[in-house]
Amino acid sequence: MSALPRFFSDYQQRVSAELGRLLPQRDGAVERAMRYTALAPSKQVRAVVTLSCADLCGAPAERAVPAAAAIELVHAASLILDDLPSMDDAPLRRGRRANHLEFGEAIAILAAFGLLNLAFGTLARAHDPPLAGRLAALTSGAVGPDGLIGGQALDLLATERGIDFEMLERIHRGKTGALFVAAATSGALIAGAGPDAIAALAAYAKNLGLAFQIIDDLLDVEGDPAETGKAVRADARKTTFVSFSGLDGARQLALELCATADRALAPFGARADRLRELSAFVAARRL
Template identity: 50%
Template sequence: MTLEERMARHRQSVDRALDRILPAADQQPSRLHQSMRYTVLAEGKRVRPVLTLICGEMFAAPSAPLVSAGAAVEMVHASSLILDDLPCMDDAALRRGRPSNHLAFGESTALLAALGLLNLAFATLASLPSPAVPSERAGEAATVLAGAIGSSGLIAGQVVDLEAGESVTDLKTLEFIHSHKTGRLFIAAAELGAILGRARPRERQAVARFAKNLGLAFQITDDLLDATGDVATLGKDVRQDKGRTTFATLCGVEGARSLSHELIDHAVSALEPLGRRGAPLQDLAETIRDRHA
């Protein structure tokens, strides 16, 4: 199976799981459930859950719980997209090719949908225990996810991003923001796969380092696409960072591109302890490199 086929299969499994886990659109309160489904099930790259699934398969994690864990990661991601787009945050109008959640459902429903998704992600991890997944492993997964989200993870990145606003002028702050806003959830996505596959500490460390570098590289390619792409292709507002510092504005398009390549090289080196088993992750990294080739 080619990586493309494998990724498509993973995306499909995750989408099916999300459809099953999310309350039905006609279940009361239906407007809330529609709002939750609207952002999660919209067309997306599903790169985080794909990372969970690839890592889990590397360590022969049991399939159904692995897909559920991937779905939990994607719900957290979708929750963060809804919140980022709110008027008091980035005030964005377009997301995943459609009006952002609060424009479609109103601000209060969007906010409650984001909370509902975060909560459902934890409910999903709490429901993992089974003969194939001992409770302590599900608990470890919840600890990792909560760490990635919390006030030293995703939320910290968003706070610093909002506080810095348009005044970010150094690479260090920009890296802090994105290693928290993007990197931490990438790391958790990879670690969840490793945890469910009972990877050894060394192996888990390797996929975490891989994911950290991949996440930042992924963010930089997003910035590059924002600087050079168009709305129709990306499905979200472009140049919305106008006036705001991105890797592209700070390092220039060429500088950002070479930083991204460097990070992908780091990601690939991190896989060394895994030997040939790391090949699927190496392939994944190359697809990120190709995004802005």
């Protein structure tokens, strides 16, 4: 298994350091629960997308670090919710016991709330006014009923009923795709990119996000818990891309989505090579 590219681990380190700075340091239960999930080992793919897009559009990655960290805070909040007994009731996440098993359900819910809140506080404090507002509006759109929360709600219904492929895709465009798109768009906005560049990067991220989710479904069936940090077949009772299309079909679909993602990068030429490396790593199931 080839190592992650240098830029990738460099970005991860910056975002981890930023998260360490942003998260509350005190020893209260909520503060500990917030740090527990937000600082747990993670590939921080969404943050890497933000920093790569900022870099591609001409901003020093430095300037996009707070927005990248905010995206990871939102993502960490969604993981806590996802694992709750009333949602997926999952025992293991990022190689650790789920937040609610470690801290109790009430504190876990408050921690998720606190992480979302900190994400918006970070955007408001760390970025210049007009940009901060655009990033917050963008993030709010990605989290709301048309994004993460909407996808999660559809997913709850889907667990109870049979669903078709279109619905499965809609769930994951909400649960995963929306935040990937916000991650890419945030990076581009910070660099002052124009609408064409933003649209291209959003298309890249939308397809990459869906591919990422399909790989996640594959790893749920085939993966090693020591590497995925989650229980194997945790999603067995759910309709996934694997239960729908089979292992081969799901693999094929993920590869096609990565190829579609790459095609959206054509206008950038070789400058988008980092994003291509990223999709290649997703396609190779290295992320």
